[in-house]
Amino acid sequence: xQPSSVIHSTIVIERSYPKPPERVFTALADPAKKRRWFxxxxxxxxxxxxxDFRVGGIERLRYRxxxxxxxxxxxxxxxxxxxxxxxxxxxxxxSTTSLGDQRxxxxxxxxxxxxxxxxxxxxxxHQSAFFEGAxxxxxxxxxLHKLLDRLAIELAH
Amino acid sequence: MSRGKIxxxxxxxxxxxxxxxxxxxRITEGPVSVSALAIPLNxxxxxxxxxxxxxxxxxxxxxxxxxxxxxxxxxxxxFSVLEQWIRDRRSTWERRLDRLGSLLAEPDEDQ
Numbered sequence: 001x002q003p004s005s006v007i008h009s010t011i012v013i014e015r016s017y018p019k020p021p022e023r024v025f026t027a028l029a030d031p032a033k034k035r036r037w038f039x040x041x042x043x044x045x046x047x048x049x050x051x052d053f054r055v056g057g058i059e060r061l062r063y064r065x066x067x068x069x070x071x072x073x074x075x076x077x078x079x080x081x082x083x084x085x086x087x088x089x090x091x092x093x094x095s096t097t098s099l100g101d102q103r104x105x106x107x108x109x110x111x112x113x114x115x116x117x118x119x120x121x122x123x124x125x126h127q128s129a130f131f132e133g134a135x136x137x138x139x140x141x142x143x144l145h146k147l148l149d150r151l152a153i154e155l156a157h
Numbered sequence: 158m159s160r161g162k163i164x165x166x167x168x169x170x171x172x173x174x175x176x177x178x179x180x181x182x183r184i185t186e187g188p189v190s191v192s193a194l195a196i197p198l199n200x201x202x203x204x205x206x207x208x209x210x211x212x213x214x215x216x217x218x219x220x221x222x223x224x225x226x227x228x229x230x231x232x233x234x235x236f237s238v239l240e241q242w243i244r245d246r247r248s249t250w251e252r253r254l255d256r257l258g259s260l261l262a263e264p265d266e267d268q
Contacts, residue, residue, distance in 0.1 A: 015254045019261045027257055037256035122257075126250055 007130040018119040021088045025113060028091050029053050043067045047075070057082050059093065074100050080109070089113055105130045165242035167215040168235045176200065177208050181217060181231070188230040191220070 017024055027033045031051050039049040044063045051059035059080040065072055080095035091111045097104055107128040114121040172178055176198060183189060183197075195205045209229055212218035216234030220227055247255075 011248070011250070013248075013250055013254060015258065017258055017261050023261060024257075027260055033260060037260050038253055041252060041256065122254065124250060124254065 005131065009128050009130065011126045011128075013124045013126070015122045015124075016116065016119065017122060021113040021115050021120045024120045024122060025088045028111060039063065053082065053085070055082050055085055059095075083108075103131060163216045163235060163238050165238055168217065168239050168242075171211050171215045171217060171235070174208070174211075176204075177212055180205075180208055180212065180229075184218060184229055184231050188228050191227045191229060194229065 027037065031049075031053070034051060035046070035049045039046045039061050043066050045066055046061070046063045048060060048062040051057070053059075059082070060077070061079075062075060062077045064075055077098045078095050080093040082091065082093050084090065084092040090113065093109050094107070095109060096106045105128050107126055109127075110123075110125045112123045112125075114123070172181070179198060180194060183194060191205055191209065192202065194209075195202050198205065209218060209220055212235075213220060213232075216232055216238065217236065218229050219232040220229040222228075
């Protein structure tokens with residue numbers, strides 16, 4: 001049997017923010033705010049970011065990485081379609097990511113907001129299928145995460 | 158005193174050794190003389206000096222001779238290199254959620 005050309009992965013990341021869910025939701029729904037945390041970063045040059053925040057609406061991000069990275073200068077595009085939106089509770093989007101003109105992954109990203117005494121717990125579940133040749137930052141990072149975990153165990157001795 | 162550029166490689170190599178990690182942990186509590194370091198480690202003074210040299214070369218430790226006593230203390234340079242390396246390796250979404258946290262922490266967000 002040939003090795004599978006698709007690799008699946010699920011990543012769950014949790015964060016607590018000292019602000020109510022309404023405030024966090026605004027940062028997910030307002031294009032100017034979302035651009036700042038989602039699209040812009042120290043090492044990336046944003047070429048395009050637009051979002052139509054409603055079920056069926058499209059969000060498109062096009063950027064390039066700067067600095068000392070393996071995929072420096074290559075255009076990275078992610079295009080998502082909002083699948084479900086419940087105000088102050090959740091946003092679900094299905095997206096694809098491309099490196100240059102090669103599609104490297106398809107993902108379902110679910111963001112849930114849970115009210116707490118001190119603010120909001122955010123749970124992000126990222127379910128992806130990585131395609132062949134997806135030698136992109138995600139794959140590299142996954143490998144490095146394993147290394148780091150091992151390092152943490154090593155350092156804990 | 159470090160020879161050449163401090164890279165994450167060198168810091169990881171330095172901290173990959175359990176004795177050197179023990180030294181770093183010990184110094185974290187405060188400056189210690191080299192001879193005092195050697196006693197609980199149960200190794201020779203020469204071995205301690207060699208370990209300290211490695212740690213000093215990658216910016217984790219600084220030693221200083223005052224009178225006849227050589228004292229070592231923690232230095233932050235090496236740790237900054239590690240911090241940067243770890244930051245660079247965080248996944249795209251982790252970085253995004255960090256930035257979301259910064260945005261939510263801004264005072265004008267409260268209006």
